[in-house]
Amino acid sequence: MSTKVVEIPAVWLAGASCSGCSVSLLNAVAPTVKNVLIDPVIPGKHLNLKFHATIMAGQGEPVIKVLQTTQSASKGSYLLLIEGAVVTQDDGLYCTIGEAGGKHISFKDKFLELARDALAVVGIGTCACFGGIPSGKPNPSGSKGVKQALAEAGLKTPVINVPGCPPHPDWMVGTVAMVMLGGLPPAEALDYAGRPKAFYGKLIHENCPRRPYFDAGQFAKFTGDEGCLYQIGCKGPMTYADCPTRLWNNGVNWCVGSGSPCLGCCEPTYPDDLQPMLEKINEERLSRFQIKTR
Amino acid sequence: MAQKIVIDPITRIEGHLGIEVLVDGGKVKEAKCSGTLFRGFEIFLKSRDPRDAQFITQRVCGVCPIAHAMASTLNLDSAFGVSDKIPDNGRVIRNLILGSNHLQSHILHFYHLAALDYVDVTAVADYNGNDPTLNSVKDFISRGALEPFVPRYEGDYRFDKKTNQELVRHYVMALEMRKLAHEMLAIWGGKMPCVASICPGGTTEHPTIDKITGFLWRLNKIREFIDTIYIPDVIAVAKVYSDHFQLGAGSGNFLAYGCFDLETQNPDYTKRKRYLVQGTVENFTLKSLDASKIAESIKHSWFEGPDAIHPSKEDTVPNRKKTGAYSWLKSPRYEGKVYEVGPLSRMIVSYLAGVEPVKKIVDATLSELKADVKVLNSLLGRHAARALEAKLIADAMANWVLELKPGEPVCAHYQVPDESEGMGLTEAARGAVGHWIKIKDKKIERYQLVVPTTWNASPRDEKGQPGPMEQALQNSTVKDVNNPFELVRVVRSFDPCLACAIHIVNFKGRKVSEIRIG
Numbered sequence: 023m024s025t026k027v028v029e030i031p032a033v034w035l036a037g038a039s040c041s042g043c044s045v046s047l048l049n050a051v052a053p054t055v056k057n058v059l060i061d062p063v064i065p066g067k068h069l070n071l072k073f074h075a076t077i078m079a080g081q082g083e084p085v086i087k088v089l090q091t092t093q094s095a096s097k098g099s100y101l102l103l104i105e106g107a108v109v110t111q112d113d114g115l116y117c118t119i120g121e122a123g124g125k126h127i128s129f130k131d132k133f134l135e136l137a138r139d140a141l142a143v144v145g146i147g148t149c150a151c152f153g154g155i156p157s158g159k160p161n162p163s164g165s166k167g168v169k170q171a172l173a174e175a176g177l178k179t180p181v182i183n184v185p186g187c188p189p190h191p192d193w194m195v196g197t198v199a200m201v202m203l204g205g206l207p208p209a210e211a212l213d214y215a216g217r218p219k220a221f222y223g224k225l226i227h228e229n230c231p232r233r234p235y236f237d238a239g240q241f242a243k244f245t246g247d248e249g250c251l252y253q254i255g256c257k258g259p260m261t262y263a264d265c266p267t268r269l270w271n272n273g274v275n276w277c278v279g280s281g282s283p284c285l286g287c288c289e290p291t292y293p294d295d296l297q298p299m300l301e302k303i304n305e306e307r308l309s310r311f312q313i314k315t316r
Numbered sequence: 317m318a319q320k321i322v323i324d325p326i327t328r329i330e331g332h333l334g335i336e337v338l339v340d341g342g343k344v345k346e347a348k349c350s351g352t353l354f355r356g357f358e359i360f361l362k363s364r365d366p367r368d369a370q371f372i373t374q375r376v377c378g379v380c381p382i383a384h385a386m387a388s389t390l391n392l393d394s395a396f397g398v399s400d401k402i403p404d405n406g407r408v409i410r411n412l413i414l415g416s417n418h419l420q421s422h423i424l425h426f427y428h429l430a431a432l433d434y435v436d437v438t439a440v441a442d443y444n445g446n447d448p449t450l451n452s453v454k455d456f457i458s459r460g461a462l463e464p465f466v467p468r469y470e471g472d473y474r475f476d477k478k479t480n481q482e483l484v485r486h487y488v489m490a491l492e493m494r495k496l497a498h499e500m501l502a503i504w505g506g507k508m509p510c511v512a513s514i515c516p517g518g519t520t521e522h523p524t525i526d527k528i529t530g531f532l533w534r535l536n537k538i539r540e541f542i543d544t545i546y547i548p549d550v551i552a553v554a555k556v557y558s559d560h561f562q563l564g565a566g567s568g569n570f571l572a573y574g575c576f577d578l579e580t581q582n583p584d585y586t587k588r589k590r591y592l593v594q595g596t597v598e599n600f601t602l603k604s605l606d607a608s609k610i611a612e613s614i615k616h617s618w619f620e621g622p623d624a625i626h627p628s629k630e631d632t633v634p635n636r637k638k639t640g641a642y643s644w645l646k647s648p649r650y651e652g653k654v655y656e657v658g659p660l661s662r663m664i665v666s667y668l669a670g671v672e673p674v675k676k677i678v679d680a681t682l683s684e685l686k687a688d689v690k691v692l693n694s695l696l697g698r699h700a701a702r703a704l705e706a707k708l709i710a711d712a713m714a715n716w717v718l719e720l721k722p723g724e725p726v727c728a729h730y731q732v733p734d735e736s737e738g739m740g741l742t743e744a745a746r747g748a749v750g751h752w753i754k755i756k757d758k759k760i761e762r763y764q765l766v767v768p769t770t771w772n773a774s775p776r777d778e779k780g781q782p783g784p785m786e787q788a789l790q791n792s793t794v795k796d797v798n799n800p801f802e803l804v805r806v807v808r809s810f811d812p813c814l815a816c817a818i819h820i821v822n823f824k825g826r827k828v829s830e831i832r833i834g
Binding site: 027029036037038039040041042043044045046048049051054055056059060061068070071072073074075076077078079080081082083084085086088109111112115116117118119120121126155156158159160161162163165187188244245246265270271272274275276277278279280281282283285293297298299300301 | 331365375381437464466468488499519727804
């Protein structure tokens with residue numbers, strides 16, 4: 023029963039986030055989030071989630087101490103799961119995550135401190151991976167992705183990016199399970215943006231059920247109409263994710279399925295390079311993806 | 317001597333929040349609430365395509381993106397001149413999306429955010445039975461790595477072992493129920509969190525019979541859960557912690573914009589017929605809502621500009637070094653007074669307006685608790701209002717979904733005007749949310765959001781009046797300063813959503829002994 027279960031320590035820390043990634047994680051179907059928290063999610067291995075501000079029972083300085091003890095007791099072996107961007111404005115004071123010894127702790131400082139001794143940093147959601155929504159021009163909070171923030175601090179902790187606004191629960195759970203099963207993924211398992219190819223290996227456009235409309239030149243004029251949504255802003259031709267085959271919320275639907283264009287939310291350039299959201303992708307951007315346009 | 321208690325971070329809420337209170341002889345003397353994140357949505361929305369506001373503002377909050385989708389779309393409907401042209405299918409689908417998220421949010425709030433202040437998970441260590449969920453939790457406890465359920469406050473867990481075990485089982489059941497509510501939502505919304513299908517003019521998703529039945533039967537499961545588990549559990553907490561009816565009274569003023577449009581002929585949202593109605597309440601007297609009476613003070617907020625002006629005229633100019641400020645939250649006030657928003661406000665406004673199903677269920681609950689309507693202005697009143705509202709919305713949606721007409725239109729077409737202004741008012745699970753837009757050259761010239769937690773967790777205003785949550789803390793007592801359960805219970809009763817704010821607090825020049833605890 024409970025014998026010989028190895029505990030894999032993990033810390034989930036939120037910076038400039040909306041908690042949407044955490045809420046999406048709650049929608050995991052198999053395993054469920056209960057399985058992830060309570061049960062050995064991989065036989066013989068249990069994810070010991072030491073810190074997650076939206077779930078944990080405790081509060082205040084004692085939970086800040088949990089961060090310190092995890093770092094010292096599990097040096098080099100804990101996963102650091104980051105939701106939300108790294109805020110750098112006013113030396114990180116635009117985002118503080120708690121207080122200890124009378125001092126405000128900025129998310130930026132705590133993130134860098136914990137990243138130093140982590141097995142790997144997993145960027146959860148597009149904000150953590152690439153800056154995302156808060157980094158939209160003029161980026162008032164100085165939001166950055168984890169990889170950039172680590173590089174600027176001269177840290178070389180491995181990073182796996184799991185973008186999406188928010189990411190599908192399978193992408194998050196699957197990525198953590200991948201590390202629990204086989205350790206850090208080899209370089210060839212990740213794409214140029216650090217995303218696991220298992221989930222981000224193909225363009226939305228390649229597997230879209232509306233693709234036949236594109237090939238036949240049948241384009242929707244308004245959102246909600248039949249036809250390919252390319253002319254009204256769909257970013258499927260330049261977005262890597264498996265939404266059309268995986269589907270969302272236990273398989274009931276997905277963005278394009280509901281008649282609305284893909285926003286390209288898994289891409290490093292989201293949102294600025296993909297806006298206006300309801301305008302056609304410009305040809306120059308599209309040519310990078312070698313898709314024939316009409 | 318007074319003692320200062322600092323709790324930062326406050327966990328099990330959406331976002332970043334800390335509080336500082338001054339306690340003297342078990343009484344809270346002074347309280348300040350402090351959120352800790354500023355992203356500046358109003359700044360980066362500037363000069364974007366107005367249609368993008370609907371997608372971007374959803375990302376203010378991943379717990380209540382629907383409320384922002386709705387507020388921004390109502391805002392764009394009015395700015396684009398189509399607010400009175402929404403087809404019934406579009407109106408109903410919007411209501412089903414909003415209602416589904418209210419259900420998921422209320423269930424999540426009670427079981428997964430609030431319950432651990434009352435329920436002792438470790439009671440499952442002694443479980444002796446065949447329930448697979450409880451046996452797996454027992455295994456988890458026996459392995460000894462108890463995070464994230466420890467550390468925690470110790471002491472005031474009042475339920476007996478068996479009730480605690482049953483409530484832990486409900487905690488796990490509730491995870492499935494809130495997930496089911498998101499599935500219901502995604503049937504019409506595309507996906508959740510953050511939907512694709514709500515758009516100016518209506519929705520992009522069309523009703524079909526499989527979607528209608530798929531929605532209805534998921535809803536039926538949740539209705540059964542609300543009736544047989546959720547409401548009884550809230551009543552059980554209210555009975556065992558009945559002294560908490562005396563804790564956490566807010567300002568006593570309640571404001572609701574109302575939600576769930578029952579018609580779309582009236583372009584004025586403050587006059588539109590809604591299932592939960594709009595209004596303001598002072599001294600338990602109902603008045604009609606006048607949105608021009610809203611103004612935001614920035615006296616104690618890290619912003620520059622003129623003080624106490626209407627959101628449609630406001631700009632957002634941050635200044636982290638402003639003296640006297642302790643918050644990234646502004647202080648919205650109505651007629652210069654402090655108003656609370658949320659399910660409690662909605663229930664009280666609709667109750668006093670005589671909305672029949674609301675009156676019926678509130679009266680029945682009060683008679684079971686042998687209490688007067690005024691006890692609702694309390695920590696427990698907020699939880700009760702939330703649970704009752706969940707039932708009212710779930711029951712109403714079972715009728716609304718059958719009003720959908722497959723094959724009929726879902727959306728009115730619109731043009732983006734060169735210049736225009738708009739306002740969108742609706743309700744997030746945690747309270748009134750308003751968006752205001754000004755469009756120039758088909759671009760966003762100005763965008764302002766006034767969100768529920770800005771009302772509730774606002775700092776002191778230009779007159780020095782503390783915000784509703786600060787007042788609620790000041791209307792509380794603390795039995796054990798090392799385990800100040802009462803404070804976190806009061807804060808969580810508001811279901812705060814801090815994704816849009818920061819505060820930092822400093823009681824300068826005050827002689828206090830200071831403890832920093834969780």
